[in-house]
Amino acid sequence: MPTGSDASDASHTSDASVTSDVETEGMRRALTLAGTPGVPLGPNPRVGCVLVDRAGAVIAEGYHRGAGTPHAEVDALAAAGDRARGATAVVTLEPCDHTGRTGPCTQALTRAGVQRVVYAMADPNPVASGGRTTLQAAGIEVSGGLLEQQARELNAAWLFGLTHGRPFVTWKLAASLDGRSAAADGTSRWISGAASRRDAHRLRGRVDTILVGTETAVVDDPALTVRDDTGRPLEHQPLRAVMGERELPAGLQLLQGAKPALHLRTRDPGRALAELFDAGRRHVLLEGGPTLAAAFLRAGLVDEIVAYLAPVLLGAGRSAVADLGIGAIGNALRPEVLDATVLAADPGEQPDVRLIMRPAQPPTQPPTPRPEDPWRPSLR
Numbered sequence: 001m002p003t004g005s006d007a008s009d010a011s012h013t014s015d016a017s018v019t020s021d022v023e024t025e026g027m028r029r030a031l032t033l034a035g036t037p038g039v040p041l042g043p044n045p046r047v048g049c050v051l052v053d054r055a056g057a058v059i060a061e062g063y064h065r066g067a068g069t070p071h072a073e074v075d076a077l078a079a080a081g082d083r084a085r086g087a088t089a090v091v092t093l094e095p096c097d098h099t100g101r102t103g104p105c106t107q108a109l110t111r112a113g114v115q116r117v118v119y120a121m122a123d124p125n126p127v128a129s130g131g132r133t134t135l136q137a138a139g140i141e142v143s144g145g146l147l148e149q150q151a152r153e154l155n156a157a158w159l160f161g162l163t164h165g166r167p168f169v170t171w172k173l174a175a176s177l178d179g180r181s182a183a184a185d186g187t188s189r190w191i192s193g194a195a196s197r198r199d200a201h202r203l204r205g206r207v208d209t210i211l212v213g214t215e216t217a218v219v220d221d222p223a224l225t226v227r228d229d230t231g232r233p234l235e236h237q238p239l240r241a242v243m244g245e246r247e248l249p250a251g252l253q254l255l256q257g258a259k260p261a262l263h264l265r266t267r268d269p270g271r272a273l274a275e276l277f278d279a280g281r282r283h284v285l286l287e288g289g290p291t292l293a294a295a296f297l298r299a300g301l302v303d304e305i306v307a308y309l310a311p312v313l314l315g316a317g318r319s320a321v322a323d324l325g326i327g328a329i330g331n332a333l334r335p336e337v338l339d340a341t342v343l344a345a346d347p348g349e350q351p352d353v354r355l356i357m358r359p360a361q362p363p364t365q366p367p368t369p370r371p372e373d374p375w376r377p378s379l380r
């Protein structure tokens with residue numbers, strides 16, 4: 001049966017038009033599996049897989065749990081055992097065709113007797129691509145492009161890394177109404193309200209690295225952990241990183257615990273990102289301070305800005321961003337606003353405004369639609 005209208009984002013690939021409602025449902029489930037919370041982010045894409053039998057019943061499910069663990073297809077095949085024979089594998093990424101830490105998924109699918117493979121997005125990674133051709137050569141029916149856009153959004157940071165060879169950078173800041181990030185004495189906790197800070201923790205939960213400058217590390221002594229709404233740290237934590245050349249005092253919170261922060265002893269944003277990329281990092285949350293943020297902006301290495309603007313006046317203190325070398329209003333940076341939300345305030349507090357922005361694109365490029373999920377990095 002042809003797909004229903006809400007699979008329309010697959011319509012641009014001709015072979016997706018023959019997928020069934022069962023497969024579309026299976027793909028939705030595979031996308032959910034791929035996005036299972038707690039899967040450590042890093043150098044690998046998020047992938048989910050659902051095996052369905054000829055009658056349309058789900059046989060088994062699987063998903064990838066990060067570098068070094070079985071791929072989603074292999075995970076699902078292991079759960080299915082012999083029942084995989086004759087099945088359709090619905091998978092969010094074109095099955096890989098290379099021997100990495102695990103064998104090629106194309107071989108695993110062929111060996112298991114899978115008859116049909118439906119995938120969402122082609123694998124753009126030159127090392128792993130070619131799965132479609134290999135599967136077809138083995139006599140397996142293959143269809144690609146089903147719910148492709150959702151799969152791309154799920155792996156936006158990974159895709160960005162493949163194209164740009166560096167992690168995606170989100171700069172997050174909390175600023176007062178008069179554009180300040182700290183009071184005159186350097187104190188800054190808190191400018192934004194409790195609702196904004198909970199929101200910021202959800203943002204932290206979507207990245208694989210949180211980065212601050214050495215001055216913030218010393219002045220604030222931050223924890224830089226992802227905490228739930230009750231303040232409890234989550235099980236899986238992003239890497240914490242501090243950037244700057246000075247020695248850090250040993251007593252800092254960031255240097256305690258089983259996984260102390262990585263100290264990037266450089267002032268060069270490009271070099272810091274290269275080191276993080278080599279370490280498998282794909283999405284960096286730059287949490288300031290104003291000096292480090294300015295360095296990244298000047299280097300053109302900020303891809304997204306999340307600003308919490310609070311109805312607070314300081315009148316003095318650190319500007320939200322240090323000098324950008326802009327001398328005249330005509331040269332101002334004017335990021336494009338993707339989302340503006342008034343965050344409902346907790347009792348006794350005033351609401352903040354959250355702006356999600358990205359640096360302006362050259363006028364020749366068409367605007368990218370606003371992402372359904374505001375925390376997914378938008379592809380450029």
Ligand SMILES: NC(=O)C1=CN([C@@H]2O[C@H](COP(=O)(O)OP(=O)(O)OC[C@H]3O[C@@H](n4cnc5c(N)ncnc54)[C@H](OP(=O)(O)O)[C@@H]3O)[C@@H](O)[C@H]2O)C=CC1
Pocket residue numbers: 172173174175180181182186187188189191212213214215216217219220243244245246247266267268269287288289290291292293295318322
């Ligand atoms: N409201 C908010 O959202 C936030 C507020 N804050 C507040 O900001 C203040 C600290 O901010 P700020 O003083 O700007 O410090 P930063 O945290 O930006 O750290 C600045 C230091 O980083 C190092 N560094 C690394 N790369 C560069 C570079 N390319 N250029 C210059 N320096 C670099 C330098 O130290 P080194 O000598 O080690 O190389 C520099 O002194 C605090 O008061 C803090 O409370 C901080 C974060 C967020």
Ligand SMILES: Nc1c(N[C@@H]2O[C@H](COP(=O)(O)O)[C@@H](O)[C@H]2O)[nH]c(=O)[nH]c1=O
Pocket residue numbers: 173174188189190191192196197200212216220221222223224225287288308
């Ligand atoms: N002042 C300020 C923020 N500051 C950022 O949060 C860090 C503290 O993190 P943690 O110790 O984990 O709670 C601090 O070092 C700085 O990077 N964040 C906000 O959402 N709102 C605020 O008003």
